[in-house]
Amino acid sequence: QQPVQSPQAVILREGEDAVINCSSSKALYSVHWYRQKHGEAPVFLMILLKGGEQKGHDKISASFNEKKQQSSLYLTASQLSYSGTYFCGTEMAPSSGSARQLTFGSGTQLTVLP
């Protein structure tokens, strides 16, 4: 079951903030966030395992609301290097029969302008 990401695209000026959302219709076991730059492979940012968990990575952080089956990625004081496509990946519980499969959302294209 593919998670739904929003927005599809966002354009920022350096120093501005952005939020990317990811939601699922199924109960989530974990949520991953990745960034992919043009012509490159996706690169891991962080993983969230428990409901309510928040993690940070420099000025990029994320939260996971297990009850709402949602995760959000927060980019604060954006830098030019933040440009790329951001994907959330969701894993469902083993009982769902879909364990060990990370299913990605459709991606959010983030462009940071000087």
Added chain:
Amino acid sequence: DTAVSQTPKYLVTQMGNDKSIKCEQNLGHDTMYWYKQDSKKFLKIMFSYNNKELIINETVPNRFSPKSPDKAHLNLHINSLELGDSAVYFCASSRLVGGSSRTGELFFGEGSRLTVL
């Protein structure tokens, strides 16, 4: 030393041909994957495989078959190539997050761009 390596990086072939893409990981991970990324950048899981279990995404045509000679390798073989198979194919690997049954960080290969003419 590249963690996850794929060959070839580029592949151009005619419709109807059969081709293979090779993947190797030197991270000691227990699970490997193949993902297809189309022109709209949608990353679709095709297979996940560990020592014990192959999980196939039900939407993947049976012209696609993963072959794993050992734990560190997962190759992708494609029969009777079609125009719609043109995409970038990513191999990835992971291990479980310590103390849990959840999938840890995925390490991706550089991708193999397949063009079917």
